[in-house]
Amino acid sequence: MNMNIASLKEVVSAEEWQLRVDLAACYRLVALYGWSDLVFTHITARVPGPEHHFLINPYGLMFDEITASSLVKIDGQCNKIIDSPFPVNPAGFVIHSAVHEAREDITCVLHTHTRAGVAVSAQKCGILPISQQSTFILASLGYHDYEGVAFRADEKPRLQKSLGHASHLMLHNHGLLTVGKTIADAFLNMYRFESTCQIQTAAQAGGELIHYDAQIYQGDDSAAQYVRGGGTGGGFVWPSLLRKLDRLDNSYKH
Numbered sequence: 001m002n003m004n005i006a007s008l009k010e011v012v013s014a015e016e017w018q019l020r021v022d023l024a025a026c027y028r029l030v031a032l033y034g035w036s037d038l039v040f041t042h043i044t045a046r047v048p049g050p051e052h053h054f055l056i057n058p059y060g061l062m063f064d065e066i067t068a069s070s071l072v073k074i075d076g077q078c079n080k081i082i083d084s085p086f087p088v089n090p091a092g093f094v095i096h097s098a099v100h101e102a103r104e105d106i107t108c109v110l111h112t113h114t115r116a117g118v119a120v121s122a123q124k125c126g127i128l129p130i131s132q133q134s135t136f137i138l139a140s141l142g143y144h145d146y147e148g149v150a151f152r153a154d155e156k157p158r159l160q161k162s163l164g165h166a167s168h169l170m171l172h173n174h175g176l177l178t179v180g181k182t183i184a185d186a187f188l189n190m191y192r193f194e195s196t197c198q199i200q201t202a203a204q205a206g207g208e209l210i211h212y213d214a215q216i217y218q219g220d221d222s223a224a225q226y227v228r229g230g231g232t233g234g235g236f237v238w239p240s241l242l243r244k245l246d247r248l249d250n251s252y253k254h
Contacts, residue, residue: 118173
């Protein structure tokens, strides 16, 4: 696959370029934290403007190869808006397009197939109230039943209903999905979602579990209010994550 792609920095608006840099950074961070599944998941971001265009990964690239200019700009039917030498995966966009269609309030959709996420998604109990991390998830969580590989458009209404207004969606027997008003918010939501699942699977391997009271995430607890308020903490941690990336490899900015 040809990796020599021209920079789009002078081609797109400054706002879109910043979105591209942040989304490329998000892909690199997902790879860095070990959440990628070779090339088989996606993170999408809505491009500002009335056209309902989106940025998606060039299909076939590992997440740690993705750059701002290699991201592919598509419409709601997965047609390329800007010519690109890279292919896209229409089947992979079904879930993302369903969420973007239903949630005008969000910019980014992040989907993973991690071992811990899929393991908990296969448990009838779902997310258990056993960790502080889970308070953030349980305050804004939906579940969606498995219908096979998600490439059929007729599943979209059911996906939309399952997510509702939540920030986190557990896809049974499949994996995890988060949304955010910003890319930073979607990433932080996934960090907590993934941590919650890792903690749960580790705790289940030990002794009897302690469940905390549901009022902690259903009532006026600060964690619940934080999530219901739109996850405003993503912007706080994002600069430090970008500094971490820059120390390792800043090629995502190209």
